[in-house]
Amino acid sequence: MxxxxxxxxxxxxxxxxxxxxxxxxxxxxxxxxxxxxxxxxxxxxxxxxxxxxxxxxxxxxxxxxxxxxxxxxxxxxxxxxxxxxxxxxxxxxxxxxxxxxxxxxxxxxxxxxxxxxxxxxxxxxxxxxxxxxxxxxxxxxxxxxxxxxxxxxxxxxxxxxxxxxxxxxxxRNRVEKCPNIRVIPGPQEEMFSPSGVESFYGSVFRVSAESDRMGYRLEGGPVEHAGGADIISDAIPCGAVQVPGHGLPIVMLADRQTTGGYPKIAVAIGADIHLFSQLVHGDILSFRKTGMAEAEKASRSMAENLSSIRTMAADWRSRQRTGLVQKKEGTMRLRLEGEDFEVSWETQ
Structure with a gap:
């Protein structure tokens, strides 16, 4: 423990x-x-x-x-x-x-x-x-x-x-100061005006103080909707970028709710989700549109890296011949011919 x-x-x-x-x-x-x-x-x-x-x-x-x-x-x-x-x-x-x-x-x-x-x-x-x-x-x-x-x-x-x-x-996952996060188009991208989509991909956003494990609220220029900003609630995947009526994106993360009623302009690819975890209030980020092919390639690369780490770690362990020494020093009590002794010991 x-x-x-x-x-x-x-x-x-x-x-x-x-x-x-x-x-x-x-x-x-x-x-x-x-x-x-x-x-x-x-x-x-x-x-x-x-x-x-x-x-x-x-x-x-x-x-x-x-x-x-x-x-x-x-x-x-x-x-x-x-x-x-x-x-x-x-x-x-x-x-x-x-x-x-x-x-x-x-x-x-x-x-x-x-x-x-x-x-x-x-x-x-x-x-x-x-x-x-x-x-x-x-x-x-x-x-x-x-x-x-x-x-x-x-x-x-x-x-x-x-x-x-x-x-x-x-x-090792790198910590990036101003990450350009790869996203695929969201299921409601058509609910945003052409200028709104353009501004989303062309803008730099700042992490708001109202950000936590549930989601990161972003500050910057508002993303324009083509009409209304409400949908019938549907599922929210990790990395979904919701845009409420005020036009400021919210990136949904680990503790996100299961459904939401705001349109999703994009979804961050799985291989880039970790980039959000290292950002704090005031940090800046931007988004880059990509496709499923690149997203799948990035996910495969991560899986291959994890497999390589496990293989290398197993090889490392196989080459170590030393046993575990639990303590470097200690004391013990012995009783010899009716008399008690306290013995100190240490390993070299």
């Missing part, structure tokens, strides 16, 4: 999401960047969708109760183990009593902490993901707080051999 000594700004348990329940009005939730979640899990020998901690801007301070391998992916929130800086996107060993802390965002806005064995909270509707609006999943349906004790699952038998394995830079 891990003890949360300080929770950070917003730390929640997230996995791949709560799929299969949108028809009942339940949001999917899950990690804002599924690639980073799955990449980190590959390093620590977990299932791809195992639950991890999602951290926003300022991560937590937590203490390990047993030896575990962990990997921090996503943005750089300045992780430190026992006060010493450690790299992201690499397998790091924590021993019993070690303290992991985060000292604020250096690059990006969110990071994921994957731990061998995974976060082992009670699943709700087949997922451990926290849905804050519904108050379910994760740890008691809420963000983490000081004093929370988070259970961990049983790690793979070779988990400790992943120590030191680095994900190659070419397989």
């Amino acid at each position: 891990i003890l949360i000594e300080s929770p950070g700004l917003l730390t929640t348990v997230q996995d791949r999401g709560r799929w299969g329940y949108q028809a009942f009005g339940m949001p999917v939730s899950g990690a804002m960047d599924l690639y980073s979640l799955m990449a980190g899990n590959a390093v620590v020998c977990n299932d791809p969708g195992a639950a991890a901690l999602e951290m926003t801007l300022l991560g937590p301070r937590l203490r390990f109760s047993s030896s575990r391998l962990f990997c921090v992916t996503g943005g750089d929130l300045s992780p430190r183990l026992n006060g010493r800086e450690i790299p992201c996107w690499e397998g790091i060993m924590a021993r019993e009593g070690d303290v992991l802390s985060f000292h604020g965002a250096v690059e990006g806005a969110r990071a994921w902490l994957c731990i061998s064995g995974g976060i082992d909270t009670q699943p709700v509707m087949d997922s451990r993901s926290t849905c804050l609006r519904a108050g379910i999943g994760g740890y008691r349906g809420r963000k983490l707080m000081a004093g929370d004790v988070i259970p961990l699952g049983m790690p793979d038998r070779l988990w400790y051999r992943g120590e030191g394995f680095p994900i190659p830079p070419r397989h």
Whole structure:
């Protein structure tokens, strides 16, 4: 288990999401960047969708109760183990009593902490993901707080051999300052005037302060509708760009509602969804129209990268011959010929 000594700004348990329940009005939730979640899990020998901690801007301070391998992916929130800086996107060993802390965002806005064995909270509707609006999943349906004790699952038998394995830079999600996000035309693109469509693709938008895991509201020039701005409510995929009557786009993300009644001018491709997770209030972005062929190619590339990471991590573990040393020092009590002794020991 891990003890949360300080929770950070917003730390929640997230996995791949709560799929299969949108028809009942339940949001999917899950990690804002599924690639980073799955990449980190590959390093620590977990299932791809195992639950991890999602951290926003300022991560937590937590203490390990047993030896575990962990990997921090996503943005750089300045992780430190026992006060010493450690790299992201690499397998790091924590021993019993070690303290992991985060000292604020250096690059990006969110990071994921994957731990061998995974976060082992009670699943709700087949997922451990926290849905804050519904108050379910994760740890008691809420963000983490000081004093929370988070259970961990049983790690793979070779988990400790992943120590030191680095994900190659070419397989890491980049943090982009002013991303140009690829989108395919939305199902209601015809509800926007030609000048409205042109302005959508030709404008630069700024992330509003009213942005969260549910969706990002954008500021900039309004996108003009051809007529009304209401539709019969239909399904909302992740990355859908809704445009209400005021003309300012809203990008729907992990905690989005299941249906909506505003026209969707575009939908961000799956391979670019992670770019939103690293943006904060005031950051700028733009959109670029693409087609299904490029979207599918980008998704295949991501899947191939994840497969490569798993293969490289397995190869790394196969070449490590050292066993796990649980402690570097300790004490034990011995009784010899009726007399008690306390013996101190340490490993070299």
